[in-house]
Amino acid sequence: MIKRGASKRMALILAAIGLYYYTALRFFGYVCLSEIVLGLPCPACGLTRAGWLFLRGEFWKSWNMNPFLGFAAIYFALAALARNKSRRLAKYRDIYLICIVFASFIVFAFRVHSSFGTEPLVLNPNSLLFRLLRIGKSVLDGNRTTASN
Numbered sequence: 001m002i003k004r005g006a007s008k009r010m011a012l013i014l015a016a017i018g019l020y021y022y023t024a025l026r027f028f029g030y031v032c033l034s035e036i037v038l039g040l041p042c043p044a045c046g047l048t049r050a051g052w053l054f055l056r057g058e059f060w061k062s063w064n065m066n067p068f069l070g071f072a073a074i075y076f077a078l079a080a081l082a083r084n085k086s087r088r089l090a091k092y093r094d095i096y097l098i099c100i101v102f103a104s105f106i107v108f109a110f111r112v113h114s115s116f117g118t119e120p121l122v123l124n125p126n127s128l129l130f131r132l133l134r135i136g137k138s139v140l141d142g143n144r145t146t147a148s149n
């Protein structure tokens with residue numbers, strides 16, 4: 001049975017995630033913090049889209065979008081099973097998380113090397129960093145034009 005405080009906390013977490021998704025999509029068109037700030041995809045980029053493709057039965061497209069969907073699903077299943085029950089299972093969950101995070105960075109490096117430029121491994125020209133760089137460039141260009149006159 002779920003305790004009242006735990007379900008309240010879970011509702012608050014889900015509301016915060018929903019608010020973040022809404023705000024990020026509304027203002028930036030992306031939910032990934034790395035894409036929003038730096039314009040660069042991260043190893044988890046494409047997981048949500050991979051999940052939707054998987055649910056629609058497009059397994060190969062789902063795998064190509066992000067191969068770590070299955071590993072993430074196993075982690076969440078372990079986390080749900082280990083919650084407040086078994087310290088041993090919680091230990092395995094943590095070891096598993098460290099392993100898949102490490103593996104995801106290695107696989108991400110291969111994916112960037114082999115298929116950068118295809119979704120989800122694309123640069124976001126509307127990221128905060130690229131916007132700042134454009135502003136900086138226009139300021140510098142403006143100063144150059146003023147200085148040459």
Ligand SMILES: [Zn+2]
Nearest residue numbers: 032042044045
């Ligand atoms: Zn990402």
